[in-house]
Amino acid sequence: MPSDGPDQPGFVDLGFARVDTDRLERTGDPEGVYGAGKTTEQIVAILTHLHRSHPDRAVLATRVTDPAAVVAGLGDLPAVPDLTANAVVVGPVPTPVGLVGIVAAGTSDGPVAAEAELTVAVHGAGTTRITDVGVAGLHRVMATREQLDGCDCIVVVAGMEGALPSVVGGLTGTPVVAVPTSVGYGASFGGVAALLGMLNSCAPGVVVVNIDNGYGAGVHAARVARRRFPS
Amino acid sequence: MPSDGPDQPGFVDLGFARVDTDRLERTGDPEGVYGAGKTTEQIVAILTHLHRSHPDRAVLATRVTDPAAVVAGLGDLPAVPDLTANAVVVGPVPTPVGLVGIVAAGTSDGPVAAEAELTVAVHGAGTTRITDVGVAGLHRVMATREQLDGCDCIVVVAGMEGALPSVVGGLTGTPVVAVPTSVGYGASFGGVAALLGMLNSCAPGVVVVNIDNGYGAGVHAARVARRRFPS
Amino acid sequence: MPSDGPDQPGFVDLGFARVDTDRLERTGDPEGVYGAGKTTEQIVAILTHLHRSHPDRAVLATRVTDPAAVVAGLGDLPAVPDLTANAVVVGPVPTPVGLVGIVAAGTSDGPVAAEAELTVAVHGAGTTRITDVGVAGLHRVMATREQLDGCDCIVVVAGMEGALPSVVGGLTGTPVVAVPTSVGYGASFGGVAALLGMLNSCAPGVVVVNIDNGYGAGVHAARVARRRFPS
Amino acid sequence: MPSDGPDQPGFVDLGFARVDTDRLERTGDPEGVYGAGKTTEQIVAILTHLHRSHPDRAVLATRVTDPAAVVAGLGDLPAVPDLTANAVVVGPVPTPVGLVGIVAAGTSDGPVAAEAELTVAVHGAGTTRITDVGVAGLHRVMATREQLDGCDCIVVVAGMEGALPSVVGGLTGTPVVAVPTSVGYGASFGGVAALLGMLNSCAPGVVVVNIDNGYGAGVHAARVARRRFPS
Amino acid sequence: MPSDGPDQPGFVDLGFARVDTDRLERTGDPEGVYGAGKTTEQIVAILTHLHRSHPDRAVLATRVTDPAAVVAGLGDLPAVPDLTANAVVVGPVPTPVGLVGIVAAGTSDGPVAAEAELTVAVHGAGTTRITDVGVAGLHRVMATREQLDGCDCIVVVAGMEGALPSVVGGLTGTPVVAVPTSVGYGASFGGVAALLGMLNSCAPGVVVVNIDNGYGAGVHAARVARRRFPS
Amino acid sequence: MPSDGPDQPGFVDLGFARVDTDRLERTGDPEGVYGAGKTTEQIVAILTHLHRSHPDRAVLATRVTDPAAVVAGLGDLPAVPDLTANAVVVGPVPTPVGLVGIVAAGTSDGPVAAEAELTVAVHGAGTTRITDVGVAGLHRVMATREQLDGCDCIVVVAGMEGALPSVVGGLTGTPVVAVPTSVGYGASFGGVAALLGMLNSCAPGVVVVNIDNGYGAGVHAARVARRRFPS
Amino acid sequence: MPSDGPDQPGFVDLGFARVDTDRLERTGDPEGVYGAGKTTEQIVAILTHLHRSHPDRAVLATRVTDPAAVVAGLGDLPAVPDLTANAVVVGPVPTPVGLVGIVAAGTSDGPVAAEAELTVAVHGAGTTRITDVGVAGLHRVMATREQLDGCDCIVVVAGMEGALPSVVGGLTGTPVVAVPTSVGYGASFGGVAALLGMLNSCAPGVVVVNIDNGYGAGVHAARVARRRFPS
């Protein structure tokens, strides 16, 4: 399957990881690193191999417990930490193509929105941010309608009852990706209420990712936005 | 506890049921009959005893499989069936005091809204009905703002993601009672998604009843509406 | 929608938050601040803007990790911490109108009852407190029947099996709002058992809020109590 | 383990069933037949072998779809159908020892209460029945306190929020066995709400059986009642 | 909000429904009709009003119990039933722009895939269908890689463990929308296993809709495909 | 209801607690104190009032975080801590009547078994302990059959799959109370697997209490054991 | 991946199905047909193609609603229906290698055990059947110990609490595959209780398949048994 022949199996075997160096060729986006459950040393080693495999295209590590330690471990490599999104980027971010709106229902949804925003940028699309437009005060989101219509894709981040994607999806025809967050208490069950709300949205075309998964929403949204202007 | 002394224990023992004839005295509202799982004969017997206990105040039976058969079984008693709400009313409905808004998100929420509407009437308050104002087309609900502000209590009936109570609760200060319905499919889980959405509403003061429980919402709303004009 | 014209969009954009300054006008109650997941600095900033927007009406922040730090951050503003309810109030509390009963099943339900009690006060109604009247010793709650009948609305706070609202709802016709708490162990599942018990209450007219949500119950109850004496 | 030696293995192998003929010897009670999922022919065959194994002691089959067909299939054997409990008894019921109270919260809990009542009788204890004493009208159950104190064990059958065992368990020191029923709707989840309520009862010493399991409650209660008067 | 002025509120009130005639203007797609829980008469009335509102653009009704009866009820209107998708289309389908791949894991996923396929067509994009390429025989899906790369968006329909979107999402950079189906048994819980599998996909950028929701996936996919060739 | 007249309402109101001093009279057992969520000061105050109310009968506090601190706070009162069961007993334990077997499936179930054992003793019955007789080595439990037959009631404590009560319930006719424990991992879900296993036991007459609820099992078992030898 | 070259892609595309004709080569066992959700015509077509692909090796269709209709549709092909297992076998069953024990806890588990037994045979191993050896009468299963030790693999089928695999797994070192069944009621939740019990088995080495999945257990067991005597 990989294009690099018998001697080049399309991955590098580090013992604890098989780095998928073929993914950029195969899908147009390099492999990302999911940092949870990995040591700083493991993250540094994987990022180093991925960066060497494609030095001209940024690689992203998310859910990094200590971004500064990872950056330090990378030494001279061009690494930048993001302390809000708990992430590290190594290498040059692409010139943005298309525009993704990042809409957050409340202040507490900030870190997940930041992960989505950074992911969109690393995957090659531009972003615009709209914060704290929960449905209990509709005039706040309705004031942004023109901004929403100007996007190629919209990521809507919300916890509690997760109603904002339904409202946004009813205001505009731009494709909407909903991200439930674990913000809430009691019967929010760590984001399950928001997840179910979004899956049952009465607005057509709303799609959903896992709870707190700003990364997944960002990859999808960037791919949609980039498509509008095919290279 | 009942006020009627040793000879009058406050209930009538029918063998299969102990009819709570004291409830009207105790709470201001007569006992209602939950018809599910009861035979037509049992419903007729209980309604008959309750009606005799307070002939001047209507008694309500809900979840009645065959309202016409119950009305027939009641013979000369002043009974009226409601085929949308699957209910039977026996005796005179009180003069309405106060006003309750019954708001339904979609056409399919109709039977539950009808149960709520009838319950409010039997418990002594007036009603006004607003149908199919789901959040995917906000202008529909926003066109009703004056109507909402004129109510003493609002019952909001919605299935799927159950977002409508949050929107209504953000538009008005009138007390809101949310009723999740079992309308939806897949991960709506028979109304659980709507129930969780409503319990996690970001609009303050939204309270919730069981799935499809138009009756419970109606009793609460009628009591709130009647309070405004204490007798 | 907001009444303040094109130059006054009805909110203040702080970057991390869009403060809904129009809400008092729209609903009769100012926006509250849900402190969980927000920094002390963010809470202070939002409270400051809300207080400036309506200096004559108290604003409430709940779920505040460090109420004293928030009060300190507010400097000269008239702020009062509540260490049992983990809350902060800024500005003058309204003269109470109507009466809300706060009934707690057990000693451990205290903090949630305190949040409900403070919320009622900030939203303009009076309160009376009844504590530790669990159903395993019914004479305790039955000794309070006159007190219950004298209220305009009753908030019943209970964990474990959550049976107290059914008992209270059968004793009086006053509207009842049930608050399940996360008190219990094993198959109480953090309050789910109590929540389900309350949703399935056989007493008519019992409505329910989210687990531990004393705030939501308090807003609803205050609105109901205030309605009895319309201004 | 069975007492009947190498030639008598303690069971009869019918091919589709190994009838535990040793159980009466081992536990003092014969094996019962759980009819669900078994054909009439299989039930008849198992009952026949059990009856032959102990003709002087009744054997019970529960959850029988067609009790009349089973009785017909048993021919001359002394079989009696119970159409409320959906059960069949073959052979003489023991002289009752001790007294078990069967308390049902509502009319709809009747079939489960009937299964419990019949099971107690077949397992050798006497019964007394109290019906429709739900907690929304407490005076009904409080009128039965002397009756409750006179029992050796009490089976409490309830659906919806399942609060009755807590109330009964707080009124008397007689051991209480709670049976949740699948009566209710919406978030009762087929009896789960009642089951959780009973497991979390604040009344000490309340024990619980599976949803609708009148049989299991009856066996336990009969054994407790018989113990008081050991043979 | 609707563009049609004070006399044209943007909806038609049929009593049982407020038809959102403004939606085509607002979002570029007309309102669809969710047929479950509606009578044939109600579906016919809503379709008639929507068709009149935009006769040049097809309107879609899904989850229709009896498509032929709806078509008959529509009389002369240009209506076409789809018996596999249980749907009815009224009016001319747009010329397709862009291409959406419809990939189904198994034969039993057919009706959901058909609903997605029809929805894409009605919303203006072209489709290509790939059936029965479950992951237990990977060569089947790998034989379609070129086809997948040629699409603008891919809808992947799968039941059971729902692994196919992860495999497709690892083979191509085309945006993937996953649809869990209720195909399976036991611990598939009516599609929950597939839903959870898709939400937790290790392939980046996979987004998910509700169980069996081919309609929602189709709307999103069509919008993404159409964007590539903006009008 | 309490027997002590108008001046003696049957409880002592401490502000944060209404101590049920009537319970000993009403049920034969004094109120116990559930320590979780209460401060040391609150536990000390409640124990003091209960002890004064019945100095000749021991009172029990369970789920006490710091038993030594509670004993210290009680000063001269005759208090004894139990560090395995996390409990405190104040006052003289009754002379044991009847015998309760405490059977634990594994070593890790020790603390819950200790709570059950202490509860039985405080409620007036004798105990015998059998530990680590899990079903993966049946000869261990079968070696105890005579011991089991000699008991008046058996408490079986088990985690993981919770199969031991079924095995014990098949070996003896003594009434069995099953206590699921939170021992296990993964899909044991904090004791839910054991709880479900016990509720579905194929051995007749097995009753169940909440997860880790040694106290509830102990009260029931002691009452059953005491009944055999009525005073 | 398939061994049959570019012209032979390893599957046959029937439009509604891609029949995996390469599977026998790849895994040693032919593809089976899961009949649920497929029409008789579809099942007949798939079986026909699979049989032609390997006429000397039997192919199995399970979950067939109408086995006789499928056999009729297959015309002259050597097809045999199994009415207990709801299955159809086409072609010659292999000579059995090794021995698999099929152990069922109760009579009602029969159909699932039959599916497992037939699957083992079609996949080339011998079987021996042991029925109705539930743990409430341990002497029944203990009488089979020698039989169990003589097997190469044991499939244990049980509903309700699912305790039998733990007991069998503690009696023998033969590998055990547990199959939970949906037999039971109330809190058995359609087999979930048995599934959880088996996943949490305290007997080492017990592995589990989906609820009612006799087929999956049979394939695994046959492969294990055949391995002992490698060809």
Place this chain on the structure above:
Amino acid sequence: MPSDGPDQPGFVDLGFARVDTDRLERTGDPEGVYGAGKTTEQIVAILTHLHRSHPDRAVLATRVTDPAAVVAGLGDLPAVPDLTANAVVVGPVPTPVGLVGIVAAGTSDGPVAAEAELTVAVHGAGTTRITDVGVAGLHRVMATREQLDGCDCIVVVAGMEGALPSVVGGLTGTPVVAVPTSVGYGASFGGVAALLGMLNSCAPGVVVVNIDNGYGAGVHAARVARRRFPS
């Protein structure tokens, strides 16, 4: 049942534990020690007795919080800690018979894979390890096909959506044991998503153990592998 006669009951009673010294004789494998919830002293005592009972065959303790402390407590006994698997082995590991493949989907699944690997070795089979072959880059797992075919049993460890066992089970006829891990976030629910995915695998013959249960998978796999070469 134990073979060692009346004086040798087949277990050693340590008070807090009944060590099953008969298990090696009965099943061919000694009892293992589940360390969670046991003190270091208890683990040391049990390991000591088991080692004495069979000094020539290694005994394994898993889920040990402090392996070094256990080794220290064992003094002169031949104990070896495993810090990745959190385990301790005492005594000589058997000569390996047969080969088990240990396949892990991601780097984060390492500890569970290590527990499986060590368990296989202690139970007498050889192992080969393959790491980080998740399905988002299929070429990685497909590069290992020959290695997989050479195994006698394969343990597949995966978190998130748990799709890897389906892919492996479709590539080879070697028996597969799937181990879901708690790796993932949001709607992975601590491994439930992976568990459900594996239970619903469309690849025939995949069997499953509890979440993170490398030990259970290892015992089963070793027994299967050893069977191929019976002693």
